[in-house]
Amino acid sequence: xxxxxxxPANVSVDVRPDETILDAARKAxxxxxAPCNGTGKCGKCKVTLLGRNGTGGEKDxxxxxxxxxxxxxxxxxxxxxEWGKESVRVLExxxxxxxxxxxxxxxxxxxxxxxxxxxxxGRGLGRENGDTTGFVYGVVVDIGTTTLVAxxxxxxxxxxxxxxxxxxxxxxxxxxxxxxxxxxxxxxxxAQLYGLFVSEADRMIGELAQQSDIEKRHxxxxxxxxxxxxxxxxxxxxxxxxxxxxxxxxxxxxxxxxPRGGGPGIAEFASLYLPPVISGFVxxxxxxxxxxxxxxxxxxxxxxxxxxxxxxxxIASDGRxxxxxxxxxxxxxxxxxxxxxxxxxxAIESFEVTKEGELLVGTIGQTAPKGICGSGLVDIVGExxxxxxxxxxxxxxxxxxxxxxxxxxxxxxxxDGKPVFALxxxxxxxxxxxxxxxxxxxxxxxxxxxxxxxAGVGPGDVDEVLIAGAFGxxxxxxxxxxxxxxxxxxxxxxxxxxxxxxxxxxAFLVNKGYRTEMKGVVEAVRTIELAxxxxxxxxxxxxxxx
Amino acid sequence: xxDKKQLFQDMSDAVVAMDEERVVALARTVIESKVDVYxxxxxxxxxxxxxxxxxFEEEEYFVPELLVCSDAMYAGLDLLRPHLTQCExxxxxxxxxxxxxxxxxxxxxxxxxxxxxxxxxxxxxxxRDVPAARFVQKAGEIDADIIxxxxxxxxxxxxxxxxxxxxxxxxxxxxxxxxVGGGPISQGFAARIGADGYAAHAGxxxxxxxxxxxxxxxxxx
Numbered sequence: 001x002x003x004x005x006x007x008p009a010n011v012s013v014d015v016r017p018d019e020t021i022l023d024a025a026r027k028a029x030x031x032x033x034a035p036c037n038g039t040g041k042c043g044k045c046k047v048t049l050l051g052r053n054g055t056g057g058e059k060d061x062x063x064x065x066x067x068x069x070x071x072x073x074x075x076x077x078x079x080x081x082e083w084g085k086e087s088v089r090v091l092e093x094x095x096x097x098x099x100x101x102x103x104x105x106x107x108x109x110x111x112x113x114x115x116x117x118x119x120x121x122g123r124g125l126g127r128e129n130g131d132t133t134g135f136v137y138g139v140v141v142d143i144g145t146t147t148l149v150a151x152x153x154x155x156x157x158x159x160x161x162x163x164x165x166x167x168x169x170x171x172x173x174x175x176x177x178x179x180x181x182x183x184x185x186x187x188x189x190x191a192q193l194y195g196l197f198v199s200e201a202d203r204m205i206g207e208l209a210q211q212s213d214i215e216k217r218h219x220x221x222x223x224x225x226x227x228x229x230x231x232x233x234x235x236x237x238x239x240x241x242x243x244x245x246x247x248x249x250x251x252x253x254x255x256x257x258x259p260r261g262g263g264p265g266i267a268e269f270a271s272l273y274l275p276p277v278i279s280g281f282v283x284x285x286x287x288x289x290x291x292x293x294x295x296x297x298x299x300x301x302x303x304x305x306x307x308x309x310x311x312x313x314x315i316a317s318d319g320r321x322x323x324x325x326x327x328x329x330x331x332x333x334x335x336x337x338x339x340x341x342x343x344x345x346x347a348i349e350s351f352e353v354t355k356e357g358e359l360l361v362g363t364i365g366q367t368a369p370k371g372i373c374g375s376g377l378v379d380i381v382g383e384x385x386x387x388x389x390x391x392x393x394x395x396x397x398x399x400x401x402x403x404x405x406x407x408x409x410x411x412x413x414x415x416d417g418k419p420v421f422a423l424x425x426x427x428x429x430x431x432x433x434x435x436x437x438x439x440x441x442x443x444x445x446x447x448x449x450x451x452x453x454x455a456g457v458g459p460g461d462v463d464e465v466l467i468a469g470a471f472g473x474x475x476x477x478x479x480x481x482x483x484x485x486x487x488x489x490x491x492x493x494x495x496x497x498x499x500x501x502x503x504x505x506x507a508f509l510v511n512k513g514y515r516t517e518m519k520g521v522v523e524a525v526r527t528i529e530l531a532x533x534x535x536x537x538x539x540x541x542x543x544x545x546x
Numbered sequence: 547x548x549d550k551k552q553l554f555q556d557m558s559d560a561v562v563a564m565d566e567e568r569v570v571a572l573a574r575t576v577i578e579s580k581v582d583v584y585x586x587x588x589x590x591x592x593x594x595x596x597x598x599x600x601x602f603e604e605e606e607y608f609v610p611e612l613l614v615c616s617d618a619m620y621a622g623l624d625l626l627r628p629h630l631t632q633c634e635x636x637x638x639x640x641x642x643x644x645x646x647x648x649x650x651x652x653x654x655x656x657x658x659x660x661x662x663x664x665x666x667x668x669x670x671x672x673x674r675d676v677p678a679a680r681f682v683q684k685a686g687e688i689d690a691d692i693i694x695x696x697x698x699x700x701x702x703x704x705x706x707x708x709x710x711x712x713x714x715x716x717x718x719x720x721x722x723x724x725x726v727g728g729g730p731i732s733q734g735f736a737a738r739i740g741a742d743g744y745a746a747h748a749g750x751x752x753x754x755x756x757x758x759x760x761x762x763x764x765x766x767x
Binding site for chain 1: 604605606607608609610611613647648649650651652653656674675698699700701702729730731732733734735
């Protein structure tokens with residue numbers, strides 16, 4: 001065995017010599033971020049080997065990728081990155097047009113004595129001593145690939161009591177959905193990811209209960225709203241079929257038993273409800289979004305888009321719904337971007353050249369820029385395109401073009417022979433980053449195109465565009481249009497509806513009628529697979545241009 | 547003949563400039579003035595496409611530009627090909643290419659195909675969602691020199707290792723080189739599964755393939 005010691009935590013763990021430092025960190029319970037799940041691609045799991053050969057000693061050492069470095073004869077490692085103390089800004093609010101209260105869970109006093117009967121859909125689930133009819137609660141967990149939002153709901157009143165958010169702990173083991181499917185394709189990996197979710201959800205529920213001064217045992221139902229993969233992982237269901245064409249889900253939504261002991265520590269007979277799943281890549285979160293925006297009841301043409309890694313979208317033409325998803329990739333979540341990071345402290349979140357020619361760079365927490373988050377990336381690239389510092393083909397202009405705004409002076413240059421745009425002394429946007437943005441926006445624009453074609457309409461015929469998702473909320477319409485992520489004729493029609501996965505999830509919790517309604521709606525949704533269109537390649541490639 | 551050299555250079559430039567009309571016009575000149583068609587393809591069209599691949603590697607060009615260059619190149623090629631005499635060009639190294647089973651993303655594979663074809667290889671495209679056994683079977687059938695496998699998804703990349711294992715089982719491993727590429731693939735992964743080569747970009751794939759064939763003659767049928 002080889003001993004690996006992590007500093008400054010000063011934690012040691014024994015592993016086989018052929019295991020990597022990342023393996024060791026995971027065994028030691030150290031949250032070392034590995035967004036690409038150790039394939040060696042992303043370089044975000046950098047650590048410093050202390051001393052010569054990394055066996056300890058001098059302070060100075062060499063930086064290596066933890067996932068690509070074997071434990072060998074033992075290592076002393078200094079953790080350099082943002083391990084274990086990541087701050088993330090999460091959007092908790094979302095639009096909801098949901099109506100009256102008619103929850104699945106109800107309570108009534110027993111006629112036999114001082115006892116309360118808990119009913120689920122009118123059927124007895126369990127009993128409690130005394131009169132507890134005043135305490136009927138449920139929890140919605142919006143399970144995002146990156147973040148979790150748990151919301152405590154008073155089922156009698158049909159109202160949100162409290163909400164809390166946290167990083168999805170699974171994201172330390174693979175930031176994107178595919179890395180997680182891969183990790184969970186064997187029992188050990190699945191159990192690990194499931195366990196991480198359950199303990200974090202349990203902790204969040206505990207926090208909500210304490211903060212609201214209620215007892216955990218008075219929580220009788222959970223609703224999990226999330227993408228299809230997240231639902232599989234949260235219910236200990238093998239997700240491997242989602243990682244291969246034709247991406248068939250095992251779960252379709254509906255009621256599931258909550259495992260005794262293994263689930264969040266709420267009422268022992270509590271039930272779990274998953275909103276209906278549309279397809280392998282269009283999940284319950286989108287169904288919640290449809291419900292929250294009453295998409296199926298809107299007149300005219302409405303487009304609902306969740307701008308994220310999978311770029312799920314639904315077009316509604318007078319009640320007819322067609323859905324698709326696009327492989328936008330995690331660029332908008334900061335992955336594959338040189339200085340990409342999540343929306344935490346130090347992330348550039350906005351970038352604007354004012355009419356007066358001033359440059360405004362906004363960072364979260366008003367600190368010195370450490371990196372760029374999704375909304376910042378959209379702003380930066382959008383503004384650079386508008387002001388000619390990035391051409392139609394995505395090339396960063398090298399210095400000398402006289403028409404560039406004065407504030408760009410000295411920011412355009414070369415790094416290792418390739419063009420970059422400097423955002424601060426240490427943070428810059430590279431040519432390769434622009435390419436990643438092109439791929440992401442091209443994918444979403446292509447999805448929009450095929451949904452429009454399928455509905456037999458042009459971009460100008462669209463009445464409303466609803467952008468959902470935490471990331472979407474921080475975007476500006478003008479830059480989405482400048483990037484060509486959305487057609488220009490969408491101008492003035494875009495609204496940001498926020499976290500509808502959560503708000504729709506709450507609606508499912510407080511009114512059981514929506515469960516029947518949405519089951520019917522989802523069954524009628526048609527899904528189109530973009531890759532099966534003959535001219536998909538060409539269409540996508542055309543939309544790579546700005 | 548200086549004229550000939552200039553003509554080839556013009557063709558190469560027109561491909562790089564994505565000027566399909568000009569490529570077609572120049573190809574007509576080649577045919578009319580009875581210039582060696584094989585040379586025109588090699589030193590004009592392919593030369594231009596290789597420069598485009600170089601620009602792609604340098605991040606000057608991106609996928610759309612590379613594809614438009616290839617449109618121009620193929621427009622010229624379609625005109626010139628019928629004028630090639632049968633024996634010209636000799637026998638080419640054969641490549642079986644495809645996207646591994648479970649994955650249907652094939653733009654990257656198509657780019658590599660274009661670049662290898664331009665680079666003088668004979669391509670056999672199996673398309674996408676291709677089972678490991680199909681790669682090996684096809685390679686055996688046509689006596690391929692190289693199997694080129696692509697994937698965009700982390701969840702399907704392990705299928706590439708299966709191809710290498712099957713080749714060993716079929717005793718074809720020393721006859722066929724395996725090159726891999728795609729979004730989640732790295733040099734480390736290629737080494738781990740025992741592949742012979744990895745390229746990060748379509749442009750670089752040609753050099754990798756050539757390097758592997760260095761000195762090797764194309765398999766005789």
